[in-house]
Amino acid sequence: MEAGGVAAMEVVARDLKTLGLYTARALSFDGVEYDVLEHALTPAQIEIYDAYATAFRTIHHNLEAALTATGVNDASGETNASAARASAKSRFESTKQRFFNHLLMGMKAPTIIRAIEDDLAAGNACVIQVVSTGESLLKRRLETMDAEEELVEGALTPRDYVLGYLEQAFPIHAQKLVEIDGNMVAEPLRDANGALVVSREALALRDAAMMELMTLAPIASALDQILWAFGDEAVAEVTGRSIRPLKAEDGHLFIEKRSASSNSSETQAFMDGEKDILIFSDAGGTGRSYHAAQTAKNQKRRRHYLLEPGWRADAAIQGLGRTHRSAQVSAPFFRVCTSDVHGEKRFTSTIAKRLDQLGALTKGQRETGSQGMFREEDNLESPIARAALRGYFADLAAGRAEAMSYESFTDWTALRLIDKDGVLLEELPPIQRFLNRVLALPIHMQNALFAEFMKRIADQTERARAAGTLDLGVETLRGERIEQVSTEDLWTCPKSGAVTRIIGLEVTDPVHVLSADDALSRNPDKLPMVNRASGRAALISARPMQMYDEDVVTLMRKAVRPNGSSYLEEARFGSSAWEEISKPEFARLWDAEAASLPKTTTTKLYLLTGLLLPIWKDIPTTNERIYRVTPDGATAMIGRTLSEEGAAALRSRFLVSNPQTPQEMMTVALGTTAPVDIGRGLTLTRRRVAGEMRLELGGADRGMIESLKALGCFTEIIAFQLRVFLPHGDGVDTVSILARIVGQGTPRAADQAA
Structure with missing residues (x-):
């Protein structure tokens, strides 16, 4: 079951339902529409983002210097107090992650506001789903203000999260080394009066970081921007906030207290049509209805904006269920709000992964967890992505990555990939940490780094697909012609009467061959070569790349041929008969071989379909891929593919x-x-x-x-x-x-x- 991954979970959920042992209620999504609203950062926003990225690099450097100045690290950079170092760095990373999440939400607000204006003009009602409200930030700001001080927009910015960290958690207290049970550890140094001793150097580093951060332009939260743009008389807020900043007609801000019954009255105002915009957070994500109910006065079609998915898949789905419920006049239109910042995948990746698992377990198909709003490639926490990252780390450390040098990578991300002897670390940074650090890079660096990383994921995926180990869930088997050539009843469940069958299939596919010119234009990073032993042409990677497979990092080159692609180990390539040739000679050899290839190919396979769970342990484990098949003239079937040997093994086990x-x-x-x-x-x-x-x-x-x-x-x-x-x-x-x-x-x- 573990080897089957999420695909196995899908089959288990389906079979449990077949046996009557499991029920997961599901509302039809007929009529529901989906869309992705992408905000392209303006040049001014890119400049602001890059400035914050530079500031965070300064904080990284100052943090390391402060750890050395206070005695947490020694002169060589090794730690004397691992707990103190881990605490300081983990708090900083979580603060940074929260900050950039809020920054991106705030930067997307103008595009969302324009989209809401268009929706209102078209006669729709808008619902915006968020997770964070910034109330703690507001309260902290109010506590530090003087009575006569005026509240301004610039004071309500996620930047204060980082300033709060620098004030409260940045390491400025000196440490001393003491021996405990034969081990040298660091503990805070105190003066004669018992007060903690402050390192002047560390204090100066902290103040310098705060000064750089405070000079940058503030970005208000998306929730407040939407509220200020339309006014509280048009926006219903269903959140956990007890106070909120509102904007008067003259533009100045004032604080409004919210009572415990505010959420109920705001919900009713929206459902009665008094307000056509509603914003809700986790506090309003369960137990409430915002749909176009048949009993509600406001029966306008709902436009549901998923502005902030958060980290919990169940909460995200609960939120989507607020506008899509039974007894509704119209189904909602869901819009996922994102940006062209590649680092934002850090937030969509986790939710996409968890939605996959949720959909597989509750409905028997992973895509139903997110209802198609998140793509498979949005999940950067898959085994394939982790393997691709390990190979990319090896290329970075060896200087083979084109996006940036290893020195630049460590300077900006503070991630070490090699030890003092230049050997790749056994324990490399996990993908979540890599994504966190990439999020704090300038936009052009993010784009270059992610382009290379995603290319490696594509290569790793292609290898897994060729090897038959790619976990794609329920795939639709496609072909020019699919014939059902045999049917065998393998086993019948004595309790339910459900039957397990082996279906023989022959799949005929057309052979699509690129011309030499198209192959060259699509593979500019590969060299035209010929194998002098066989006389066949191929496009082969100009330089090898690190690929991670089964705990081994191997140098590989990709070879593109008229009938497909494959990967060559660098050692085998070096001793082979491949050599570079001119493009005209390559085109002649390539096109000649392409012309000789058959127009179609026919593949024979077996599909094990019907009830699988009771006999799961008896199914051969060489391939766990799940297919949906519709043979010519037959009904659709879902099952697990088998080789000829696997089908024979099952026949001998159950039939004879x-x-x-x-x-x-x-x-x-x-x-x-x-x-x-x-x-x-x-x-x-x-x-x-x-x-x-x-x-x-x-x-x-x-x-x-x-x-x-x-x-x-x-x-x-x-x-x-x-x-x-x-x-x-x-x-x-x-x-x-x-x-x-x-x-x-x-x-x-x-x-x-x-």
Whole structure:
């Protein structure tokens, strides 16, 4: 089950429902529409973002210097107090992550406000879903203000999260080394009066970081910007805030207190049509209805903006369920709000991963968790993404990455990838930490870094797909023609009556071949080459890349050929007959081979469909891919693919216990490595010879050999022994040959008759 991943969870959920053991209520999504509202950062916003990224690099540097100045780190950078160092850095990273999340929300607000204005003009009602409200930030700001001081927009900015960290958690107190149980540890240094000793150097570093941060332009929260743009008389707020900043007609800010009953009255005002905009947070994400109910006065179609998905998949889905409920006049239009900042994938990645799992377990298909709003590539926490990142780290450390040098990478992210001897670290930073650090890079660096990283994910995905190990969930099997060539009832559940079947399929696909010109234009990073041994052309990567596979980092080159692509290990490539050629010669060889390729290919596979859960442990584990198939002239089926050997193993396990007919004998032989008695002193055994599966006839003496060959068998000398094999494979009627052997008396008699 673990090897099957989320795909296995999908099958389990479906089969549990079939058995009547599990129920997950699901509302139809018929009529619901989806869209992605992407905000492109303006040049001014990019300048602000880059300035904050530079400020955070300064804080990173000052933090490391302060840890050394206070004695937490020694002169070489090694820590004397791992707990103190970890506390300071983890609090900073969580603060930074929260800050950039709020910064991006605030920067997206202008685009969302314009979209809401268009929706209102079109006669719709708008619902905005957020997670954070910034109330703690507002309260902290009010506590530090003088009575006569005026509240201004610039005072209500996520920047205060970082300033609060610098004031309260930045390491400025000196440490001393003490020996405890033979180990040297650091503890705070105190003066004669017992007060903590402040390091002047660390204090100066903190003040410098605060000064740089305070000179940057503030960005108000998205919640407040929307509230100020439309006014509280048009916006219903259903959040946990007890106070909120509002803007008067003259533009100055004032504080309004919210009572415990505010959320109920605001919800009612929206449902009655007194207000056409509603903003809700987690506090309003459960137990309330904002849909176009048949009983509500406000029956305008809902435009639901997912401005901030948060970290909890269940809360995100609960929020989406506020505007899509039963007994509604119209289904909502969901809009996911994002930006063109690649680092924002840090936030969509976690929610996409958890929505996959939620959809797989509750509805038997991962896509239903997010209802298609998040794509598979949005999940950057998958095993493939982790493997791609490890390979990319190796390229960065070796100086093979084009986006930036290793020195620049460590300078901006403070991530170390190699030890003091230049060897790649065994414990590399996890992908969540990598995404956090990338989020704080200037926009152009993020774009370059993510472009390379996503390319490696694409390469890793292609390799996994070619190897049959890619976990895509319920894939739709596509082909120019899909024929159902056989159907076998494998097992029937005695309780439910549900049947497990093996379906034989033949899938015919057209062969799509690129011309040499198209291949060259699509692969500018690859060189035209020819294998002098075979005379075949290929486009091969100009430089190797690190790929991580099964705990091993390997240098690989990608080879693109007319009939597909593959990967070559660098060591094999160096000793091969590949050499670079001119583009005209490459085009001639490529187009000649492309013209000789068949127009279609036909693949035979088996689909195990029906009830799978009770026999899951008996299914061969070589391939866990799940397919949805609609054969020509038949109904759609969902099941797990099997190889020919896997199908034979299941047949022998469930269909035949004491083989009597030639078909049963062959089925049992294919499903086990034990010899099967076919009578007259002969046995039939499945063997693997030179990498291919064969059926061997055992027990034949010298007098039988010629008669068996006359009946269709063949012989081969292996390890100085003459062995007899039964033909088996595509285009061979193995059962008929076996029937002649079993049914014509003794082979010797058959030979004499012949």
